[in-house]
Amino acid sequence: MKKSGSHKVESASRESASREVDARIHELGDWRGEMLARLRTLIKQADPEVVEECKWKKPSNPGGVPVWSHDGMICTGETHKSVVKMTFAKGAFLDDPAGLFNSSLEGNLRRAIDFHEGDKVNEKALKALIRAAVASNRSKA
Numbered sequence: 001m002k003k004s005g006s007h008k009v010e011s012a013s014r015e016s017a018s019r020e021v022d023a024r025i026h027e028l029g030d031w032r033g034e035m036l037a038r039l040r041t042l043i044k045q046a047d048p049e050v051v052e053e054c055k056w057k058k059p060s061n062p063g064g065v066p067v068w069s070h071d072g073m074i075c076t077g078e079t080h081k082s083v084v085k086m087t088f089a090k091g092a093f094l095d096d097p098a099g100l101f102n103s104s105l106e107g108n109l110r111r112a113i114d115f116h117e118g119d120k121v122n123e124k125a126l127k128a129l130i131r132a133a134v135a136s137n138r139s140k141a
Helices: 002-028 031-046 123-140
Strands: 051-055 065-069 073-079 084-088 111-115
Touching: 002 031, 002 051, 031 065, 031 073, 031 084, 031 123, 073 123
Parallel strands: none
Antiparallel strands: 051 065, 065 073, 073 084, 084 111
16 A cells, blocks of 8 residues: 555655646746757657656756656756757767767766757657667666
8 A cells, every 4th residue: 555655745745746747847938948848759758667756956947957867877967058968977978979978078977968959859869879878877777
């Protein structure tokens, strides 16, 4: 019986986190919200078991940063004035044959993709990168 109760709490927690991400997308109200929503959809398509939440809330960013995880962090979706930045926590260890990573290339761990207004998303390559990040997390779990 405890499993059932804990499953209900986990499900309610996931729904609450999804509502926080919904709110973050809605409050942007411009192309950045649309891009973040599109990236979120692709993440969920690539990994239907992904867990999403908002982390790092602070007065200057009360909604926090959307984070997607599966056996460890996969990526974040940060929004800035002129860019939506999708940062892969362990991107330096992922193969990127399509060359999606275009930011944070100098670090030893993270890699990011900066999306600007009007940018097209290479959906197939992005989903492959997300799946590779999940596989990497699972291999270390």
